[in-house]
Amino acid sequence: MLDLLGHSDEARIGEIARQAASRSAGADSERRFRDLLQALPAAIYTTDAEGRITFFNQACIDFAGRTPEAGAMWCVTWKLYLPDGTPLPHDECPMAIALKQNRPVRDVEAVAERPDGSRICFMPYPTPLRDERGRLVGAVNMLVDITARKQAEQRMMLLAYEVDHRSNNLLAVTQAMLRLTKAETAAEFQAAFQGRLSALANVQRLFSASRWTGASLKTIVEDELRPYAGGDGERISITGDDIRLPATLAQSIAVAVHELATNAAKYGSLSTPSGRLEIRWETNGAEPLVLHWSERGGPRVDEPPTRKGFGIGAVDGIIRTLRGRVTRWWKPEGLVCELSFPEA
Template sequence: MPEPDRDPELPLFRDADETVQAIHQGDVDAVVVMRDLEGPEVILLHGAEEPYRVLVERMSDGALTAGPDGVILYVNDRLCELTGSPSAHLVGRHLASLFEGEPPNLTPDVTAEARLLRNGDDAMPVAVWSRPIAIGSTTAILVRLTDLSIHRRAEQLAAAERFARSVLEQATEAIVVLSPGGHITHASWRAEQLAERPPVGCTFSAAFPLEAQNAEGSATLARFSTGSIDTILATRPFHGVEVKLRGECNAQSTYLLSAGPLVDDNRVSVGSIVTLTDMTERKRAEEQQTMMVAELNHRVKNILAIVQSVASQTMRSSGSLENFADAFSGRLKALATAHDILTETRWIGVGLSELVAAVLAPYRSPDDSRVSILGPAILLPTRAVVPLSMVLHEMTTNAAKYGALSTRRGNIEISWQVSGGSDKSVELVWQERGGPKLEAGASAGFGTKLIDRVISYDLDGKTRVDFDSAGVRWTISFPVGGRVAA
C-alpha cells in the first residue's frame, strides 16, 4: 500500500519525526507505548544506559533505581538535593531507610504518600510512584519522588483563608485586616455594615473616617496625619482609643479602636488586624452610673443634714433624755418610711395617697372611721417624699399626743386638691375632730416650727395652722409641677 503524503508542518508528524531522530542519535533510552488493554508500557532501548541517566538527571523530581532486593543502585541530583545527602551516602542503602516510619507500598503505577527523611531537617511530604524497569538483562525498580511541601503549604494557606473568612463572617464586631500599605484585604460582616463604601480594597481612612471622643483619643489621632494614618494602623500596635465614625448612620455610636500586628510563621509582619468595638451601651451605662453615684452622694448628704438638724432641734425642745429619745426615734422612723417607699418605687416618685396611708397606717381602723383620705391621684416629685413624710409624721405625732388620735372618738380627715396651670400646686388640709378641747390662745410648739420650716425650705411651700374648738386645722400648699396623674 503506498505511504500517504505527510506534511512535515503538521504537529503530529513533526513530533514523530523528532522522536525517531532522537532514538537514532542515542538521546532516548526508553519510550512509552500505549496498549489498548494493558495501558502504558515503558520499553527500554538496549545499550542505552547513558541516555537513561541523562533523562533521569533532567527530571524535576527526585528519582532512584533500586534492585530487586530494594538496595539503591542509582540516584539523581534532585533526590540528593531533597534529602540533603550526596549520592555516595545514598547508593547502597536500602530504599526503606529513606522514609520516616513505615515505607510506602511500592505498587506499580500507584502513587502513595510518605515522609522523606532529610539530613538535619524535618521530614518532607512526598508523593512516591514506582514501576519495574529492565536495564539490559537486569530487572530493577524506578522510583520517582515528588515534593509535596509546596502543595501542602498551598493547602494550609487555603484552609487558613477559609478559616479566617468563617471567623470574620461570624464575628459580631467590626474587624478588618490591613495590608502593610494600609489597604483592607478582609472585612467582617459588621465592618461592611459600618463602612461608607465596600471596604475591601480601600484604605482604612477612606472606609472608616474617624474622629476622637476624648482628649487621649484626640492626642492619639492628632499624630496620624491624613496621609499616614493607614500606614500607622498597619504597622504600629495600639489599643483603647475611643472614636466615632463620621456620617449620619453612626453619629450616635461610640467605638473602641485597636490595632495589632499580623505576622507570618517567620514572625515577619504582613499587615495588621484592626477592630472597632461598639461600646455605645457601655458608655451610656457608665454615664448613668456616674449620675447615680452623684445623685446618691447628694441624697446621703441631704439625709445627714436632715438628721443633724432634727437631732439638734429635738434636743433643744426636749426636757429630758427620755423625751429626746422618743421624739428623735419617731422622726428617724419617718425618714426610714419615706426611703422604704422610694426604694420600692425605684426613686421615680410616690403617690400622695400612698405616702399618707403609709405614715398613718398604725392609726387607721379596718373601717377607716378614724382616718379618712380623700383627693385626686398625684405623683409626688422624688425630692418631696422625704420632707413631706417628716411633716406628716410630726402632724400624726402631735395628733396622737395632744389631738384627735389621743381619744377614742377622735378622727382625722386629710384631703387635697390641685390648682394651677402647667405649674401645678397641691393644697392639703389636715382637719382634726373629736379630740381634747383646745384652750384659748394655744401656741405653736417645736413640731409646728419644724413643719413650717420643712414646707418652706424643702418644698418651697406655705403652711397655716388654726386652733379652734373643733380641732387643729393644718393647711399646706406646695408646688408639684406637672406630675398630676391622669
C-alpha cells in the same frame, strides 16, 4: 511518555506540581481563616500595608451600621470621635497609627458614629501583620463594643453623686430635727426624736425599693397614718393621685405629716374615738403640689394654741427651706392646714 522526558524536565514538572499544591493549600488555609473570622461575634477587619481595607466580617457591618466601600481606608466606621467628643480623623485613628508606626496600639478608647446617628463606645486592637522577612504587609483590627460598660460606669458615677447629695441632705435634716426637738424629760426627747427618724427612714426605704427613682407620696402618707387608721379604715380619708417625689421634698413631707399626725394623736381629732381626719392633695398651675389636712370630731378648739412647739415650728422651718408655704386655720371642730410646695 514520561520515558521521553529528561531528568531536568521531570524536576520542573515536580516543582510546578508542588507550587500548585502549595497555592491550593494556601487558598484553602485563607478560606478557612476568613470563614473563622466571619463566624466570630467580634468586629474584625484587615488592611494592606497602605491602610486599604481588604476584609471585614459581618460583625463589622453590624458594628458600623453600614457596609464599608471597596478600597476604603483605615477604618470601617463612618465617623470617629475621641471619648471627650473631639472629632477623630480616620487617618489619625488607632489603625492608622498602628500601620504608620508599625506597632500594635492598645489601651485606647474611641467613639464610632453610625450613619443613623447612633454612637458606640469601643476599644480597638490594631496589630500589624508581617511576612516571613519581617516586612509590614498589613494589619488586623478588632473592635470591642464597651458601650454597656461605659453606661454602667456613668450610672455608678451618678449614683455615687446622688448618694453623696442625699447623705448630706439627710444629715442636714437630722441636725435640724435634733436642734429643734424640745422635751421635758430625756425619755420624751428620745421618743419624739426616734419617731422623726423613723419617718425619714421610711422615705429612704421607699427610695431604695424604687431604685432611687422617687418616693410615692401616697405611700408616705399611708405609712405615717397607718397606726391611727383604726380597724374599719374609715377614721382617716386619703385622697389624691399618686405622685413621685424627689428626695428633699419627700423627706420634708414625711416629717410634716408625721408631726401633724403626732399632734393630732395627742391633742386633735386622732386623740378621741369619734375624731376623723381627711388628707388630700392636688396639683395645679399656680402651685404644683398643695396638700390639705383637715381634722374634725376631736376636742373643741376655742382658740389657737399659745405654745409653739416643734410640731409647728419645725414643720414651718422645713417647708420654708423648700420655698413652700404653711397655712393653718384653728376651727372649733379641729385644725385645718394647707401645705403648698412650689416644686413637686
